[in-house]
Amino acid sequence: MSVxxxxxxxxxxxxxxxxxxxxxxxxSGQYDDTVSPAIRMLFDDKKARKDKK
Incomplete structure (x- = not known):
């Protein structure tokens, strides 16, 4: 029982x-911004296309 x-x-x-x-x-603000990581993914694709041209 003591266990x-x-x-x-x-x-x-x-x-x-x-x-x-x-x-x-x-x-500490770990969960403050939940929207921009999803949006940042979309902007990274456009930057990659500009660099290829």
């Missing part, structure tokens, strides 16, 4: 670490 308590405590520590990392990533 279950140890596993629960370890899982809570791991979950809190992941939650802390997620909050840190949000505060």
């Amino acid at each position: 279950i308590f140890v596993l629960i405590m370890v899982s809570l520590v791991v979950a809190s670490c992941f939650l802390g990392l997620f909050i840190w990533a949000n505060k």
